[in-house]
Amino acid sequence: MSVQAWEYSPAELAVVRAFVDGDPLDQAGGPLDVRTVVAAIRPEAKDGFLIDEVPWERFPSGTDVRKDLEQARSGDDAARHAVDMVIGLCANDMRAAAAPAVPFLLRIATDPAAGPHRARALTVAGEVARMAHHGICTREDMLRFRGDDEWRFEITGYLQNWSVQAAREAITADTGLLLSLLDDPDPAVRLAAAYVMAAAVGRARDILTALHTRLPVEHGPAVRAGLVLAIAQLARAHHDAQTTAWMHACWSDPTRPPEVRVSTALGWLCLTEDPVPDEMRTLLNEHATPDLARLLEPLPWMHAASTGRRTGLQRCLHAMLHPDVPDPTDCDNPWA
Structure with a gap:
């Protein structure tokens, strides 16, 4: 397809060239593979909220996500704004920049300074880890993680399957952090923690055991x-x-x-x-x-x-x- 550079940010233009004009599979494991980017975030960077270690600029709206996350620990309103930024990307069918935010959203949820936004941060992380599923209510699809059997593309042209997979793998990597939230004093946090962990791609037996233990x-x-x-x-x-x-x-x-x-x-x-x-x-x-x-x-x-x-x-x-x-x-x- 023909594009005019002035219509796109550098990240958007790179995505169009790689995923629309080119073969998406050629990007597997490369700098535009968000799965690789998220997997490379060091545990110390996650725990220390070292936002600048993530190459946000590679993905559309990524620099905006970084800016909001940088302010997220400065108080209640900043945390709310950061969470709203990510859920806005999901609403606009743009998860590539949201996926690297998942480890940091999970840590906002454990931060008392985030106050009432802790549960929302968890829920938003769970939304990043799911394809668009609003309005779906059938037996076949309500609980199905779509995308395993077909490619789906975001509005920018990015391969959404990779965005969702990156988020689900990030959740799996932080299962230990999430399991502790099942005993949180806030019922909204406990519910949101269960929603997030339902998207994990690994440690299913550990998570199922914890959910069953919590239920009674x-x-x-x-x-x-x-x-x-x-x-x-x-x-x-x-x-x-x-x-x-x-x-x-x-x-x-x-x-x-x-x-x-x-x-x-x-x-x-x-x-x-x-x-x-x-x-x-x-x-x-x-x-x-x-x-x-x-x-x-x-x-x-x-x-x-x-x-x-x-x-x-x-x-x-x-x-x-x-x-x-x-x-x-x-x-x-x-x-x-």
């Missing part, structure tokens, strides 16, 4: 549901058959609280292709109430599935229980 002592209903969905997503990514059996035992156990039974029912539906049992339909008719839907709405998985007209739980249940019936609220016509 967790007092927050929404956090319990989040732990369940994190277990389900991690199990799907790592083909853990034991989790499917555990999910079935949970949703069919009347002694379990409603949010656990409903969330394990969702997890089971996403982990299998079996027909929906009548017993499950009865359970969901009784316990998947509007009040429960509102309780679960802050969960990142539910928030991503929701629309202005229906909660995430409502849309997921319609898509999973009635896959052949179009959801009228998905129509662009508000009078439909």
Whole structure:
């Protein structure tokens, strides 16, 4: 394709030449491979917040991310602005510069000075580690990490698969840091930590064990549901058959609280292709109430599935229980 240099920043122009005009695979392992860049960040640089060691300028908007992260530890407002910058890149389908920020976002989450922005920093790190998934609520796709079977490109032309993989590997490298956050006093942090760890590409058994250990002592209903969905997503990514059996035992156990039974029912539906049992339909008719839907709405998985007209739980249940019936609220016509 023909481009005019004045329309692009140097980083954008380099990406177009390498990934649009050229063969993306030629960049594997090179300076524009964000997976290589993130893997090369020294542990001391992460812990010391040594932002300047990262070559941000190689990726579109990278210098803006660096600037915001440099200020992130100077106070509450700076941390908020840095986190908002990264989530803005995800919203604009630009994750290449966001992926190197993941190790630093995780450390913002452990910094008391970040205050109320700790949980958001974790959630944003989890978003960087996922392809765009807003509006997705089917059994096949709700918990699936898309991109394993097809190339997807960002708006800049960068190969998004690499951005997401770099973020997931960064999360895996900091599993030890994240595991400790499951016992954080803030329930929002505990929930966000589970969401982030569900994206890890390694140490799945350690993470699953920690999530299962936390579940029976967790007092927050929404956090319990989040732990369940994190277990389900991690199990799907790592083909853990034991989790499917555990999910079935949970949703069919009347002694379990409603949010656990409903969330394990969702997890089971996403982990299998079996027909929906009548017993499950009865359970969901009784316990998947509007009040429960509102309780679960802050969960990142539910928030991503929701629309202005229906909660995430409502849309997921319609898509999973009635896959052949179009959801009228998905129509662009508000009078439909």
